[in-house]
Amino acid sequence: MHEKHPKSGRDETSEQRADRRWTDLIQEMRVALTGVQILFGFLLTVVFTPRFPDLSDTDRTIYIVTVLLGSASTGALIGPVAFHRMVSGRRIKPQAVIWASRLTMVGLVLLLCTLTSALLLILRVATHDVIAPVLVTVILVWYVLCWFVLPWWAKRRYTAPPAAVDDGQ
Template sequence: MSDDSVVGPGPGSGHQQGRAETPEERSDRNWNELLQELRVMQTGVQILTGFLLTLPFQPRFAELTAYQRGVYLVLVLLSAATTGLAIAPVAMHRHLFRRHMKPRLVTSADRMTRAALVLLTLVVAGVVSLVFDVVVGHGAGLVVGGVALVALLALWTVLPALVRRRR
């Protein structure tokens, strides 16, 4: 979600920062921006979860080692939790609709979305690790899964922090 208070020239430019909007308008804008982000994330999470749920029905699934089956089951649980967190803001909106609680809704939905992104990072890195483990070997699975985890953390956490700091 974008910063809800600063738009325009950077610090030291001599220009006033911020938007001329009421708290209600800010909540509406933040909610709409969050919904756009959730639409992108929900699609990916649902596809990934669907992929994981079909694996036990594949002939080669029986050949997985105990370790691979354990990793798979953890990934299914993490993926289900990610799906739940990514959809929870919509359910929360339904329960709070017309109750004049949009600022609290936006704050809660933002926290749930952040938590879902953390879980999604683990699920994606875990799936990459599992695939490499099955196809190439256990060592490759650990290395590539670790690289995927670091890359996703860099893209989804470090890069935004760098952009925010350079503003």
């Protein structure tokens, strides 16, 4: 039996909704995973470059933090795939979609931290200047605006309130 979902207004069963949301989530994760995997792969090679021993202790610490953040981000963004595989066929797809969505959001926050940390390291090495933290802060604000503030604003601005229930009065 089809039911019109109160939030989406779509005529779909809860299973169909879970399937659609899962497909949407997988498409979104593909974009994030590609970026984090490229960045993480690059980060893993930095330690083997001739210039790495010349980094200051602060820059080495930033590098280690960045690698750890990149690893955590990769884990969180790949986590939904493992989660789905482990619970597949158990008839809990709606719950799996919720947990996969949460893992993806954690992964995106960790990716934000990874990108910010990597940018800080690169700009510190490239500029040898106090301007690096200022530039990183500007980019961090930009990421937060694009990734979180704009979607939050759009959600609040364009989501219709639930339809009033007509109780005959």
